Amino acid sequence: MRVFVTGASGWIGSATVPELLAAGHAVVGLARSDRAAAALTAAGAEVRRGTLEDLDVLADAAGAADGVIHLAFQHDVAFSGGFQAAAQADRRAVEAMGAALKGSDRPFVLASGLLGLTPGRLATERDGREPEGDQASAGPDARHATARFTLALAERGVRSSVLRLPPTVHGDGDPGFLTAIVTAAREHGVSGYLGDGANRWPAVHRLDAAHLFRLALERAPAGAVLHAAGDEGVAIRAVAEVIGRHLGLPVAPVEPAHFTWLAGLVGIDSPASAALTRDLLGWHPTRPGLLDDLEQGHYFRSAG
Known part of the structure; x- marks a missing residue:
């Protein structure tokens, strides 16, 4: 597959890109800086310059790809007090890429989070799938709402899945x-x-998470929720x-x-449990x- 990856030069993306390339996929990585572009080129990926704010770039790259892995999030904005703005930018990016993939049956894998999903109780892949509420949801639920929107893309002909990551990908x-x-x-x-x-x-090791992203791209059914919990x-x-x-x-x-x-x-x-994910995709952290x-x-x- 020709795979468009956002966040391709980040902590998880820089492990996912080699994982994809080693499996025979071609990778087009989104790069917002010269440094990111150079890292992607060195890894053997094609570079597409742009940011999460460049919706036309995202839509064009997604539409030209055989699949998309969306890892990017404006963490610098979120951690400096602008979480809601970062979450809204992420939602717009997902909408743009989702629209480009509509009716194609191509995969779209969204990185999401596990922390606080079901406080005090073991979370499973069946949790957090309630129907999407108001798009203007505040706080952490803004990202959960985007995950629910992504799952709903399955009804529009996209093989969408949500891969929830632990708070520490070590x-x-x-x-x-x-x-x-x-x-x-x-x-x-x-x-x-x-x-x-x-x-x-x-928690999960970075390389085990990268492996699961590849499995999700290749085999996750439409509407699947996956847990990367080693x-x-x-x-x-x-x-x-x-x-x-x-x-x-x-x-x-x-x-x-x-x-x-x-x-x-x-x-x-x-x-959080990953038992259903392991059964579904044969993912076994090593x-x-x-x-x-x-x-x-x-x-x-x-x-x-």
Whole structure:
């Protein structure tokens, strides 16, 4: 297939592109900068210049492709206080690409999230599929609404699927939440957790996630929801204990301010199952789980 990938040079995209190429697919990656374009060229992909705001570019690239994997999201905007604007830009991008694929039966795979899907209960692929509400949904539900819209594209002749990612997609070079938690421990001199630290996060290795994106592109049926959960739920206290041991810091409960912008997320209990995904696509994660990956030490290389 000729596959259009947004977010192709990002943390997950830079693993997904080689996965696709190794399987014999041709890749066209969206690049918003010279640096991203150079990385894609070096990886062996074709470059399409543009951003998520360039709806004509997105529609044209999607229409010319045999399938689409949408990984991009304006995280820089979202994390600087503009989450709603980022979510709205994402929705417009999905609408543009979805319209270009209408009636084609070609695959469209959307990256979505698992954190907070069913707090306090093991989430499955059957959760979160309620009919789409108001497009102007606020907060995290704005992204959930876009996921529901994507699933509804199946009724318009698109082989659409939603692949929900854990809050930590870990691996060597991870720029995400786990690195922020390690940084907070260094800065405060304590490896912390909220409450009793028993709340759980699902997790997946970056390379296992990339493999699942390829399987979704190739084989996921229209309207499928997939979970990229290698670990169903790792207790945050267990994470803090590994961090504390590697950094030589005490492990203790802390106040939310310890985690700054992550405070509203670190305390969520949000385990998730991938049993239905494994049965449907034969996905079997082979890379280290979260705690084993932490034990390898690459998250602590800059420790003083």
